Amino acid sequence: MPIKDRTGSSTPLRVREAAQAVAIQALTWLAQDMERVGGFLAQSGLGPGDLRARAAEPAFGAAVLGYLLSDESLLVAFADDAKLRPQDVVHAHDVLNPPFDPDAPARRRF
Template sequence: MTPDRAETVALQALAWIAADEELLPQLAGATGMSLGDAKDRAQDPVFLAGILEFLCMEDRWIRRFCDDNDLPYDLPMKALMSLPGQQRDEWP
């Protein structure tokens, strides 16, 4: 997966989380960021990796995100592993 595609998946995840009344407060609590802060950092690949790390904390979140966006369940983790500082051989 290219870094650009990984960033696109992370931006989809950020938008999806922002629209979810359950997850947005959890993201804010976990990061200490407001939605405005998140928007300001939306072009930062390291921040986007953090969004995917948050999403990947719960299988049910991954399933809901992927089902809502018609994506394969392994895509968020593959995207995470394609962002800076996350590359690992087991996630091509």
């Protein structure tokens, strides 16, 4: 049985931290362009003032990466700028948004 880290996940902490770093990089990339961040805010229902407060929530990184995954052109542009492969972004999203586990503690989802 895998040892669970303090987040309640069986994913190693270093992997979760790397995935969270990709999500922060993606949010920064989105915020550099008003059209890109505007699309994310519109889809998520958040306001500009909510970004800073919500960025600390565990599910927020998954929401940011999920937004990129919903638009292939955004995904490819971000991956290219970040010097990542699109599948690296997919993997980071999967780490931050694992499949439902009925035994895991409840998490807030966006």
